[in-house]
Amino acid sequence: MKLKSFLSASLFAAVLISCNQSKTNESGKDGSGKRIVIGSTMLSMQNEFVVNVSDEMEAKAKELGVELITVDAERSALKQVEQVESFIAQGVDAIVMNPCEVEASSPSVKLAINAKIPIINVNSETSTIPTAFVGSDDTESARIAMNYIVKKLNGKGNVIMMHGYMGQAAQIKRDKGAKEIIKANPDLKLLAEQSGEWDRAKAMSLTENWIQSYGTQINAIFAQNDEMGMGVVKALEAAGLKSKIIVVSIDAIPDALQAVKKGTLDATVYQNAKEQGGKAIETAVKAAKGENFEKEVLIPFQLVTKENLGEFLK
Structure with a gap:
């Protein structure tokens, strides 16, 4: 009797697992029963936040039972357009694009729409409106960062802004949001601004020049992303100036969270890669x-500071 009960329970569990798997797999199929294939072109897989978004896309695709083909645009809008053309030729069912540039990546959107393939922009935008956009309001992220600086400086002092890759939506909007706050605080002066191209090593070199x-x-x-923020911090530490200069950046990548914990980065602005992907x-x-x-x-x-850091550390 015990053996019979065990076999019955095992059979029931196997059927339940099989049903659940079937349900997951079915959700990843189109009306004709064919497995859905999604093409994904990402700005740069050398950027930690972009990799985090891509990882979450992969996890969600697996959960839903769809096939995801991911390629790296390597910061080239021209390459991104070619990658979208390739996806169209392959006959994918949908495209997710993390745009390299607002204008130069827009032809990708037009190509997909003309081919009647849905194209979703993730994290960043194009001037041509896609089928859908999933991301965050980058203007608001810069307002949050700059308002924190205003508070720490009591509304008075000299600020430097490090831009991301020029022409990308995040760079344009973060510039706009930061300058709105600077304009609203007349005793805050923008001493200098230049692009660090979202890159840690370039940010460190640029900061060394500013120190001189x-x-x-x-x-x-204010560094427009954490990769650059980490480069800024490293240069300031080497010059013995970190304790005298406030540094704020955006994304809340693991390195930045640890830097906030150590007190080398004053604050970061959390951008939810998991939700976006x-x-x-x-x-x-x-x-x-x-x-x-x-x-x-x-x-x-x-906003992430030492006070609420525990909410964001894994």
């Missing part, structure tokens, strides 16, 4: 199936 030019005149540096794939799958989906999914930013 301005030295102790600098009261705060997951929602992008969910939206792409719905669009591929012809189901209803949100045309714009905006995920809020959050």
